[in-house]
Amino acid sequence: MYSLSGRTAVAGIGATEFSKASGRTELQLAAEAVFAALDDAGLSPSEVDGLVTYTQDSNQEISVAREVGIGDLSFFSRVHYGGGAACGTVMHAAMAVATGAASTVVCYRAFNERSGRRFGQPDAGLGGEPSSQGMEMSWHVPYGLMTPAAWVAMFAQRYMHTYGASSEDFGRVAVAMRRHAATNPAAWFHGRPITLEQHQASKWIVEPLHLLDCCQESDGAVALVVTSAERARDLRRSPAIVSAAAQGSGAGQMMMTSFYRDDMSGLPEMGVVGRGLWEMSGLAPKDMQAAIIYDHFTPFVLSQLEELGFCGRGEAKDFIANGGIEIDGHLPVNPHGGQLGEAYIHGMNGIAEAVRQIRGTSVNQVGTVHNVLVTAGTGVPTSGLILSQD
Amino acid sequence: MTTTAESSLHELLTALGERQIAVGEVRGVAATDPVNLPMIHHWTDAMGDANPVYTDEDFARGSVHGEIVAPPAMIQVWTMPGLARAKGAASPMDDVLGALDENGFTGVVATNCEQTHHRYLRLGETLVPATRMTGMSGPKTTALGVGYFVTWVVTWYSGDEPVAEMMFRVLKFRPREKKSEPEARAPFPLRPAVNKDTAFFWDGVREGELRIQKCGDCGELRHPPGPVCPSCRSVNRTHIVAAGTGEVYSFVVHHNPPVPGIETPFAVAVIELPEGVRIVGNVVGCPLEKVGIGMQLRVTYREMDDELVLPMWVPRES
Numbered sequence: 001m002y003s004l005s006g007r008t009a010v011a012g013i014g015a016t017e018f019s020k021a022s023g024r025t026e027l028q029l030a031a032e033a034v035f036a037a038l039d040d041a042g043l044s045p046s047e048v049d050g051l052v053t054y055t056q057d058s059n060q061e062i063s064v065a066r067e068v069g070i071g072d073l074s075f076f077s078r079v080h081y082g083g084g085a086a087c088g089t090v091m092h093a094a095m096a097v098a099t100g101a102a103s104t105v106v107c108y109r110a111f112n113e114r115s116g117r118r119f120g121q122p123d124a125g126l127g128g129e130p131s132s133q134g135m136e137m138s139w140h141v142p143y144g145l146m147t148p149a150a151w152v153a154m155f156a157q158r159y160m161h162t163y164g165a166s167s168e169d170f171g172r173v174a175v176a177m178r179r180h181a182a183t184n185p186a187a188w189f190h191g192r193p194i195t196l197e198q199h200q201a202s203k204w205i206v207e208p209l210h211l212l213d214c215c216q217e218s219d220g221a222v223a224l225v226v227t228s229a230e231r232a233r234d235l236r237r238s239p240a241i242v243s244a245a246a247q248g249s250g251a252g253q254m255m256m257t258s259f260y261r262d263d264m265s266g267l268p269e270m271g272v273v274g275r276g277l278w279e280m281s282g283l284a285p286k287d288m289q290a291a292i293i294y295d296h297f298t299p300f301v302l303s304q305l306e307e308l309g310f311c312g313r314g315e316a317k318d319f320i321a322n323g324g325i326e327i328d329g330h331l332p333v334n335p336h337g338g339q340l341g342e343a344y345i346h347g348m349n350g351i352a353e354a355v356r357q358i359r360g361t362s363v364n365q366v367g368t369v370h371n372v373l374v375t376a377g378t379g380v381p382t383s384g385l386i387l388s389q390d
Numbered sequence: 391m392t393t394t395a396e397s398s399l400h401e402l403l404t405a406l407g408e409r410q411i412a413v414g415e416v417r418g419v420a421a422t423d424p425v426n427l428p429m430i431h432h433w434t435d436a437m438g439d440a441n442p443v444y445t446d447e448d449f450a451r452g453s454v455h456g457e458i459v460a461p462p463a464m465i466q467v468w469t470m471p472g473l474a475r476a477k478g479a480a481s482p483m484d485d486v487l488g489a490l491d492e493n494g495f496t497g498v499v500a501t502n503c504e505q506t507h508h509r510y511l512r513l514g515e516t517l518v519p520a521t522r523m524t525g526m527s528g529p530k531t532t533a534l535g536v537g538y539f540v541t542w543v544v545t546w547y548s549g550d551e552p553v554a555e556m557m558f559r560v561l562k563f564r565p566r567e568k569k570s571e572p573e574a575r576a577p578f579p580l581r582p583a584v585n586k587d588t589a590f591f592w593d594g595v596r597e598g599e600l601r602i603q604k605c606g607d608c609g610e611l612r613h614p615p616g617p618v619c620p621s622c623r624s625v626n627r628t629h630i631v632a633a634g635t636g637e638v639y640s641f642v643v644h645h646n647p648p649v650p651g652i653e654t655p656f657a658v659a660v661i662e663l664p665e666g667v668r669i670v671g672n673v674v675g676c677p678l679e680k681v682g683i684g685m686q687l688r689v690t691y692r693e694m695d696d697e698l699v700l701p702m703w704v705p706r707e708s
Contacts, residue, residue: 122649130583138582139614142700143672144652146580150642154660158640161683204655207643259660260614260668264640 005280008094009232009239010387012041012225013352018188018343021115022219030059030110031067033221037106038068041225042236048225050075050102052092054085054346059110075102079247081255082119083296083377084269086347087385091245093226103227109348110221118217122146136254149214149297151256152379153206155264156299160208162265163314165302167208169321171199173298174212174340176326176333181341184363188216189341213298215339222348224355233390240358240387243283243371246276249381256379265314267300270307270375273384278309281386283371285310288386290357290366291331292350292374295338300378301325308373308384327364335364347376354387399493400529403538406489407526410482415522415545418481421468424516425460433464455510462507465546465554469519482523483542490562495537502541502559508552515548524557537563578694579650587617590629596699600632600689602665613667634689635706636661639668643678651694657681661703675704 014036016022016029038045048070051061061076075096079085086109093105113119127134127141140146145154159165178194181187194212202211232239250268252261261268278284285308293301302316310331311319319325325333336342336353343349356362357369369389376383423429430444439461442449450458460468511517521544528538541559545552584592594601603615606626610619618625641659648654657673659681673681675690686706691699 121647124579124581124650127580127582130585134583135585135588136614138584138588140658140670142578142580142582142694142698143658143670144580144644144649144656145642145658145670146649147644147647150644150658153642154640154658157642157683158660161640204643204645206645207655211646257670259640259670264660 003280004094004098004245005243005282006241007098007229008226008242009229009390010090010224010242010351010355011227011232011235011237011239012037012039012043013222013355014038014040015186015222015345015349015352016110016220018186018218018220018345018349019114020188020217020219022112026057026110026112026116026221027059027063027067029112029219029221030057030064030108030223033110033223034064034068034106034108037223037225040237041227043104043225045069046071048104048106049073050093050096050105052077052079052089052105052107054078054082054089054109055080056082056085056346057109057111059108064108075105079383081377081381083294083346084380084382086294086351086376086383087245087374088247088376088383089348090224090226090242090351090385091247091383094242094245097226097228103231105226106223107226107348108221108223109346111346112219113344113346114217114219116219120147120149120214120217133255136257140257145257147206148256148379149209150206152297152299153209154259155303155379156208156297158264159299159303163317165314165317167200167210168196169302169317170208170213170298171196171210172320173295173301173325174199176320176323177295177338177340179326180335180364181337184337184342186363187337187342188218189337209297209299215296215344218343218345220343220345220349222345222352224348224351229390238359239390240355241390242385243388244277244281244386245383246273246280247381247383248272248276253381258379265303267303267307267378269380269382270304270378270384273375273382274308277373277384277386281371281388283386287371288331288373289369290335290354290372291333292354292372293333293338294347294350294375294378294382295334295340296344296377298340301333304375304378305331308375327366332366335362335366350374351385354385358387358389403486403489403493403528404526407486407523407540410486410523411525413482413523415520416480416482418469418519418521419471420518421516423468424514425468425511426513427458429467430458430460430464433461433467437461458513459510460512462510462554463505465505465507466556468517469546481521483521483540486523486526486540487562490538490540494564495562497534497537497561497563497565499534499561499563500558501539501561502557504557506555508554511548511553515553517546517548517553520545520547530561532561532563534561535563535566537561575695577696578698580652581698587615590627591615594629594631595691595701598691600634600669600701601629602632602663602667604628604630611665611667613669630665632663632665632689636663636669636687636689636703638673638681638683638685638687640683641673641681643681659687659703661687669701671701671703673704674702680705
């Protein structure tokens with residue numbers, strides 16, 4: 001069977017600074033990140049023939065193409081479901097390159113999520129749309145269940161009940177991420193680690209989630225250049241080979257509110273992604289030297305470790321205990337500090353960190369990383385990648 | 391307005407009133423039509439006055455009057471100017487009532503009306519009204535607001551003979567600020583979208599029923615509902631009415647950020663129904679710290695505004 005594994009690579013990464021108020025338009029942020037990624041790869045805009053972004057991105061592919069001087073495009077697509085799109089953009093790009101639909105595809109995500117529209121703020125319009133998503137939301141929004149933190153908290157409560165996990169267990173994720181961010185100059189929380197006590201003392205957002213269980217809000221942009229593995233070998237940077245790419249949606253899936261399927265203590269959609277990644281790459285959890293686990297809210301980091309097979313069901317609290325996911329732990333997770341510590345760029349900044357780990361150029365480098373797993377937004381249909389050294 | 395300004399206004403109004411009283415009687419515009427049978431007919435019909443002396447010539451001829459006479463209470467009708475002709479002749483009242491309007495005493499209510507009829511009117515007499523202002527008092531605090539009572543007298547003449555008089559008194563008042571009465575409720579800001587697939591649920595809630603979609607063919611229950619049965623592809627949809635009890639399967643307590651229309655903190659739960667489906671709703675009517683997984687609930691209904699009713703959940707025992 002034809003496999004996508006090993007045929008393509010991430011050849012360039014680029015980003016703007018991560019801030020709370022970029023002071024410029026989202027289109028400018030996108031253009032800056034795309035330029036940075038192309039410069040990193042040693043490619044010019046005229047060599048790009050494909051663009052992929054999120055359905056939530058406000059910058060059309062053609063607008064970005066005009067802005068950075070990309071000419072003809074033979075491939076453009078968008079990936080849906082919020083932050084679940086992150087790794088999906090690379091998957092779509094890789095499929096386009098592997099099939100010859102395009103030769104060089106740039107994936108980008110750019111937003112002023114802090115100074116512009118903030119995802120964490122209640123939007124009364126969520127339940128007002130007669131679209132299928134609006135109808136989903138209409139079973140929740142009238143009761144005030146309308147923020148990402150609240151939707152995740154509903155799962156977290158059931159997870160705690162089922163497996164005996166505690167708020168401290170969630171807090172250990174936040175502490176690890178902030179520890180990593182503290183030594184990453186690009187991170188918003190550079191130099192600002194936290195303790196478990198600070199996590200516990202932080203205000204309630206939606207019980208059982210404290211403020212420090214929730215990732216920050218950020219302005220910024222990240223772009224990635226995907227091309228064939230063969231071509232990538234001739235470019236400036238060591239290629240980060242796409243060993244596997246997968247999307248996943250589970251039975252009874254909803255956008256953040258999959259409360260009606262049998263079990264609320266897992267993330268079946270991430271199980272779909274995990275099975276796809278292991279099968280396509282022929283690798284196993286033990287082959288990963290690091291992982292980038294989507295961390296918009298701490299509880300789902302635990303669920304993902306279980307769904308991906310890094311530990312058994314309900315065992316994540318033990319897996320993360322005693323610094324298990326810190327840089328010197330048995331599975332370093334998010335050495336850049338994740339979205340809790342570095343920035344919330346909808347998961348794209350995590351993919352960039354995975355590439356740096358493969359290259360061996362991260363400020364928080366985890367020894368030699370042969371393979372790194374990356375996940376995208378959780379609670380929604382999602383996606384994942386395994387990137388590998390050549 | 392300051393007290394000083396208020397008292398100088400009072401002096402001004404009082405002086406104006408005294409001046410207009412001194413003007414005495416001012417003749418108005420003569421009646422458009424003389425006293426006539428068609429208008430009498432209309433009036434007695436409208437008032438339900440069946441006395442034949444006003445309308446039946448033969449009867450009237452045999453009465454003490456010897457001819458048709460007009461109903462005395464109809465006196466005002468003969469010289470009413472009508473809306474289009476309202477700005478006829480000046481009256482001594484114009485300046486007073488105008489000054490009160492200009493100073494905010496825009497409300498008006500008639501408080502007294504006393505008529506004196508000197509004699510019956512006969513067909514063909516043409517009347518002329520004359521008005522004189524007779525009094526003004528105030529300011530008085532009334533239930534309607536602060537105002538001035540203004541009194542005048544109208545005398546109707548047939549030729550030089552006064553045939554009737556009317557004393558009329560009004561209260562010209564400053565309308566009170568509208569009390570904060572229970573206005574139409576502000577619409578609850580968090581509204582569900584409703585379509586053909588879900589209307590039965592919201593209709594049910596308005597009728598105090600918690601409805602669960604049931605496949606009309608295979609009988610499967612489903613919530614949230616949808617157009618097609620995922621088990622048998624049937625689009626034949628019916629519903630059952632749930633018992634209205636449930637158990638907390640999971641829950642949250644929302645603290646931040648503020649949510650429009652709901653005071654924080656508040657509890658939202660995923661509730662498992664004995665019918666075998668789950669539904670999301672608010673747990674109310676108990677301290678938030680009492681809410682927990684396994685808690686037994688029963689449904690109640692709350693009007694959120696004039697249109698929207700939401701199912702709410704309270705502890706089973708309450």
